[in-house]
Amino acid sequence: MKERISPVRMREYLRMYLVMGNVNCRTEPEMVLAEALAGGITLFQFREKGTDALSGEQMFTLARQLQDMCRRASVPFIVNDDVELALELNADGVHIGQDDESAESVRERIGNRILGVSAHTVEEARRAILHGADYLGVGPIYPTVSKDDAKAAQGTAILREMRGAGIELPIVGIGGITADRAEEVIRAGANGVAVISAVTQAERVRSAVEGIAATVNQAVVRLG
Numbered sequence: 001m002k003e004r005i006s007p008v009r010m011r012e013y014l015r016m017y018l019v020m021g022n023v024n025c026r027t028e029p030e031m032v033l034a035e036a037l038a039g040g041i042t043l044f045q046f047r048e049k050g051t052d053a054l055s056g057e058q059m060f061t062l063a064r065q066l067q068d069m070c071r072r073a074s075v076p077f078i079v080n081d082d083v084e085l086a087l088e089l090n091a092d093g094v095h096i097g098q099d100d101e102s103a104e105s106v107r108e109r110i111g112n113r114i115l116g117v118s119a120h121t122v123e124e125a126r127r128a129i130l131h132g133a134d135y136l137g138v139g140p141i142y143p144t145v146s147k148d149d150a151k152a153a154q155g156t157a158i159l160r161e162m163r164g165a166g167i168e169l170p171i172v173g174i175g176g177i178t179a180d181r182a183e184e185v186i187r188a189g190a191n192g193v194a195v196i197s198a199v200t201q202a203e204r205v206r207s208a209v210e211g212i213a214a215t216v217n218q219a220v221v222r223l224g
Contacts, residue, residue: 005114007168007170010114014135014171014191014194015213016043016209016212016216017044017045018033018036018045018195018199019080019195020046020196021047021048021049022052022054023050023051024196024201032200035206035209036206041209042192042213044077045079046077048080049080064089080094081094081095081101082094094106094110095118098118098119098120102131103115103131103132104132107132114134114135115133115134116172119136119137119162120151120154120158122162122167125138125162125167126167129167134170135191136170136172137171137174138158138171138172138190139154140175141153141158141176141181141185142155143175143176153175159189160188160189163189172191173194174194177212178212179211183216183219186223198212
C-alpha cells in the first residue's frame with residue numbers, strides 16, 4: 001500500500017485546484033477539463049451536485065472520462081463526498097464536508113488515499129486533523145454562486161485565524177476566488193486556491209487557469 005501523501009507534496013497539489021461537475025460547465029465538461037489541464041491545474045475534484053446533476057451510469061461514465069484525462073496529465077483526481085464512487089474508480093482521494101460522513105470513518109474506508117475536509121472554524125479544523133485529513137478546504141472566502149449550500153463568506157480573516165491558532169496542515173481557500181483575489185488568499189495563509197466558476201464559466205478556460213496559477217505561484221514564491 002502506498003504511503004500517505006506528505007504535507008510538502010500536498011501543498012504543491014493545492015496551488016491550482018479545480019472543482020467541477022457537469023452542472024458547472026458552459027460547454028462539455030471534457031472540453032473544459034482539457035483546457036484546464038493545458039492551463040496548469042494541479043489537482044481536480046469531481047463534484048457532481050446541484051440541479052440537473054447527473055446520476056447513476058451517466059455520472060460514473062463522466063467521472064471515468066475525467067479521471068482518465070487527469071491520469072494522462074499526472075494530476076490527482078479527487079471525488080467529492082461519494083466514497084463508494086471513489087473506491088470504484090480507484091480515485092486518488094476524497095473530499096468531504098462537515099455534513100457528510102465523518103472524516104474518521106472515511107479515512108478508515110479509503111486507506112492512504114488523499115482526504116480533504118471542509119472546515120469553517122478552528123475547532124472543525126482541529127477535529128479534521130485528529131481524524132486523518134491531509135488538507136483543509138476553508139471557505140467560502142468570498143461570496144459564491146457555485147454551491148447551493150454554501151455558507152456565508154468569511155473573508156480571509158478565517159485563514160489568518162487558523163494559522164494564528166497553530167493549524168499547520170495544508171489549506172486551500174475556496175469560494176469566489178478570482179485571479180484578482182488569489183494573492184490575498186495566499187498571503188492570508190492558504191497554500192493554494194480552489195475554484196469553480198472562475199474557470200468553468202470563463203470565455204477562455206486555459207487563459208483563466210494560467211492567470212490564477214501565475215498569481216498563486218508568484219505569491220507563494222514571494223512569501224517563501
